[in-house]
Amino acid sequence: MIYGETRTEGKVTVFRLLSDLSTENVKPFLKKMNELLDESRVFLILDMSDVEEVSLLGMVAISSVFNRCRQAGGALKIAQLTPPVRRAFRATNLINTIE
Numbered sequence: 001m002i003y004g005e006t007r008t009e010g011k012v013t014v015f016r017l018l019s020d021l022s023t024e025n026v027k028p029f030l031k032k033m034n035e036l037l038d039e040s041r042v043f044l045i046l047d048m049s050d051v052e053e054v055s056l057l058g059m060v061a062i063s064s065v066f067n068r069c070r071q072a073g074g075a076l077k078i079a080q081l082t083p084p085v086r087r088a089f090r091a092t093n094l095i096n097t098i099e
Contacts, residue, residue, distance in 0.1 A: 002028035008041070016047040021058030033065045042074025049080035054088045066098050
């Protein structure tokens with residue numbers, strides 16, 4: 001189970017992730033993101049203000065969601081990176097790919 005809060009403002013949906021994106025949380029995270037995308041919520045903001053750890057598999061999952069949003073004509077943006085998560089984004093170069 002992934003812990004998070006979802007709110008929609010106009011056509012933008014904000015998902016605030018309330019747990020780390022460790023390897024064991026990747027499947028539930030992708031399930032939640034796919035549910036949002038299946039509901040045509042393709043303009044997503046992923047708020048990571050409460051996340052202290054993201055596994056490599058988690059980074060791959062975020063990249064997958066980013067690509068799926070773009071293919072559907074939407075966008076994924078990341079907000080409120082904590083210092084350890086920012087380091088993970090830099091290490092994988094996603095910091096230069098996802099706004």
